[in-house]
Amino acid sequence: MPRLTATDRHRVLITLNGRAVEGDAEPRLLLSDFLRHTLGATGTHVGCEHGVCGACTVQIDGEPARACLTLAVQVDGADIRTVEGLAPAPDRLSVLQECFREFFGLQCGFCTPGILMSLDAFLRQRPDASELELREMLSGHLCRCTGYVPILRAALAAQQRLNASTGAV
Amino acid sequence: MKPARFDYLRAADAAEVLEALHQEGGDARIIAGGQSLMPMLNMRLARPGVLVDVMHVAEWQRITDTGSALRIGAAVRQVTVERHAGLAARVPLLAAALPWLGHTQTRSRGTLCGSVAHADPSAELPLVLVALGGSVHLRSRRRAREVAAEAFFVGMMQTARGDDEVIEAISFPTARPGAGYAFQEVARRHGDFAIVGCAAVADASGIRLAISGVADHPTALNLPMDSAGWDDALDVFAWSLEARDDLHATARYRRDLVRRLGRAVCQEAQQCRA
Numbered sequence: 001m002p003r004l005t006a007t008d009r010h011r012v013l014i015t016l017n018g019r020a021v022e023g024d025a026e027p028r029l030l031l032s033d034f035l036r037h038t039l040g041a042t043g044t045h046v047g048c049e050h051g052v053c054g055a056c057t058v059q060i061d062g063e064p065a066r067a068c069l070t071l072a073v074q075v076d077g078a079d080i081r082t083v084e085g086l087a088p089a090p091d092r093l094s095v096l097q098e099c100f101r102e103f104f105g106l107q108c109g110f111c112t113p114g115i116l117m118s119l120d121a122f123l124r125q126r127p128d129a130s131e132l133e134l135r136e137m138l139s140g141h142l143c144r145c146t147g148y149v150p151i152l153r154a155a156l157a158a159q160q161r162l163n164a165s166t167g168a169v
Numbered sequence: 170m171k172p173a174r175f176d177y178l179r180a181a182d183a184a185e186v187l188e189a190l191h192q193e194g195g196d197a198r199i200i201a202g203g204q205s206l207m208p209m210l211n212m213r214l215a216r217p218g219v220l221v222d223v224m225h226v227a228e229w230q231r232i233t234d235t236g237s238a239l240r241i242g243a244a245v246r247q248v249t250v251e252r253h254a255g256l257a258a259r260v261p262l263l264a265a266a267l268p269w270l271g272h273t274q275t276r277s278r279g280t281l282c283g284s285v286a287h288a289d290p291s292a293e294l295p296l297v298l299v300a301l302g303g304s305v306h307l308r309s310r311r312r313a314r315e316v317a318a319e320a321f322f323v324g325m326m327q328t329a330r331g332d333d334e335v336i337e338a339i340s341f342p343t344a345r346p347g348a349g350y351a352f353q354e355v356a357r358r359h360g361d362f363a364i365v366g367c368a369a370v371a372d373a374s375g376i377r378l379a380i381s382g383v384a385d386h387p388t389a390l391n392l393p394m395d396s397a398g399w400d401d402a403l404d405v406f407a408w409s410l411e412a413r414d415d416l417h418a419t420a421r422y423r424r425d426l427v428r429r430l431g432r433a434v435c436q437e438a439q440q441c442r443a
Contacts, residue, residue, distance in 0.1 A: 003219075006174035027177035027220070030211075049170035050208040054274060063248065063277035069207040070278065073177050074200075074222065118274055139359040140272030 004073055012076045016041065017085030025072035032056045034072035035082060043083040043113050047142070054141035057114035058082050064118040064140075083113035086120060095165070096120055096158040105154030107145035115141045119155050127163050131156065172210035176219040182226055183308070186335055189221045191310040195332040197221055202246055204271065204279030205287035229337055234259065238303070238340040247276035247284075260341045261441075262301060262350040262368055266293045269352070272360040282336045285321075288328045291362040291382040293354070295322050298339060299387040300368035300379035306338040307331075315340075322386035348372040349441030351434045354382075355426055357417060364418045365426035371438035378435055383410040383423050392435060399435065403428045 004010045009024035016039065023038035030049070035041045035058070047055035049068045056067040059081040086094045093101065096119055106112040115138070122129065122137050129137070134155050143151060180186045190197055198217035200206055201224055209215040223229060229242035232253055239260050241250060247270060250256065250263070257264040270293045271279060284294040285305060298305075298318040305321045307314050307330055321329050330336065344350070349371040354363035366381040371394075379389040390406045392399055407427035412420035 002179055004177040004179075006176045006218075026174065028172040028174055028210075030171070033171075049211050051204065051275060054272070057274050060278070064274045065278045066204075066274055068211065069203055069275070071177070071200075071203070071207075071220075073179075074203065074224075122273065136268070136359050137273045140274040 010073060012072050014075060014077070015079045017081055023072075027071065027073050029072045030068050031058070031070040031072050031075055031080075032067035035067060035080075038072075041082055041084055045110055045113050047110070052142070053111070053114075054118070055111050055114045057117045057141070059117055059121050062121060064121045081117065081120075083116055086116060094120075095161050096123070096154075099154040099158040099161065100151075103154035103157055104150045105146065106151075111141055111143045115143070115151060119158065123155070123159050123162055127159070127166070129159070134159075170211050172207075173213055173216045175210075175217050177222065178219055179222045180226055183228055183337065186221055186223055186226060187308065187310045187333075189219070190333045190335060193219050199223055199243075199283075199286065199335055201243055201283040202279040203283075204275045205283055205289070223335065234343070235340075236343070238342050239263075240306075240338050240340045241281050242338045243280065243282040243336055245280060245282075247271075247279050247281060248273075250281060251276060259343045260301075261344055262297050262352055262370065263341050265350065265352040266297045266368065269293050269354055269356075269360070269363070269366075275360075282339055285339055286328065286330065286336050288322055288326050288386065289362060290325050290385050290387070291364075291366065293352075293363070293366055293381070296366050296368050296379055296381035296387040297352070298341065299389055300370055300377060301342045302377075303339060303341045305330075305336055306340065307334045308337045309333040309335070313337075319389065325385040327386075345372060347442060349438040349443075351437035351441060353430055353434050353437070355430060365423055365430060367427075367430050367434040369431075369434045369438035371435070371442050376435050376438060378406075378431055380406075380410065380427055380431065383407075383412045383427060394439070396432075396436070399432055400428070403431050406431070 004027045012025045013022045045055040047053035051066045051069045058067045196218035200220045224244045229244040231242045233240040303318045305316045352368045354366035356363045363382045368379045370377045376392040381387045407424040412423040
């Protein structure tokens with residue numbers, strides 16, 4: 001049985017936004033810090049570090065999850081997506097990102113990477129989600145600027161455009 | 170807000186988990202989805218010497234329908250149960266409570282057994298388990314035993330689990346014909362821990378109402394079918410739970426929620442029977 005010792009660093013391999021990457025982590029290192037400090041992917045933001053604010057939300061094997069409530073060593077071998085993986089090209093935004101811009105779904109932008117990763121997964125899994133279901137899903141995120149209404153507007157617009165383009169629902 | 174140092178052990182099978190718990194005892198903590206334990210580690214309220222990861226134990230990744238119960242293994246995530254085909258028909262109370270349990274973003278990682286092991290007095294799963302009269306399957310190197318939910322939760326974040334024991338599964342009794350089920354809670358934000366949570370089961374013999382968030386563990390009360398005496402019974406029950414004031418609500422508000430929300434949930438369960 002592999003026992004990873006507390007004071008040593010251990011090799012962790014993940015797929016980050018479609019690319020195989022690796023880094024060394026003590027067992028206690030949070031995925032949020034592994035992404036930001038070890039791998040230099042600072043798009044994921046860190047707010048409360050106890051799972052309440054949702055700023056650090058990333059996708060682990062396609063499901064939105066708190067990077068601050070996950071150890072790097074737990075996700076060895078996993079497929080991780082972060083906000084850096086959303087845009088289809090450096091000069092183009094995704095449909096969801098474009099809607100956030102158009103509908104003013106962000107002001108300071110601190111909570112935005114987490115919200116985008118949640119919505120990206122949710123709109124894919126639940127193209128037929130109702131406004132209430134979107135609201136409940138967004139309850140996993142705190143935003144202190146927008147009052148949530150523009151975020152919800154952007155999410156609903158993105159849902160409509162994505163469904164129109166894929167022919168779903 | 171960073172955990173203190175610990176060793177990390179990724180167990181390949183149940184025997185490795187049991188051996189680690191046997192060797193390390195109270196210095197070891199089981200980690201499954203981590204959605205209850207990680208905040209404790211980040212805030213250093215828990216400082217175990219070793220974490221034992223049970224998510225790779227194949228035999229604990231199963232959901233088994235035994236006919237009389239749905240048995241859910243230690244490595245089954247909440248999202249998996251939420252998407253389990255036929256859950257609403259087999260264990261309607263669990264299906265009703267699951268959307269209230271944390272957020273989409275925590276249910277994706279968290280397990281049911283982990284929430285039960287954590288035993289927060291406001292948590293939904295212990296409440297549902299007590300309301301249904303479910304049970305907890307414990308295993309150590311020495312023995313395996315099954316503990317009734319009501320005997321398992323003994324205090325605030327305190328359970329009947331021994332230091333060398335792991336929760337390998339929990340069992341939710343499946344729906345009985347002619348029974349009705351209802352769940353409601355009041356929280357400051359959807360997905361937050363409830364200020365008061367209520368779960369009720371109604372059948373021909375009467376109603377079983379369980380309450381979380383007031384006493385230091387979920388507590389059940391049996392009521393007759395006839396609602397004439399409910400108000401008095403709920404009032405006595407509300408006082409018996411010894412509610413306390415905290416940041417989120419006063420004791421008086423909690424007692425009032427037990428009376429009103431409790432009554433509403435009992436009525437809803439009764440209506441579900443029809």
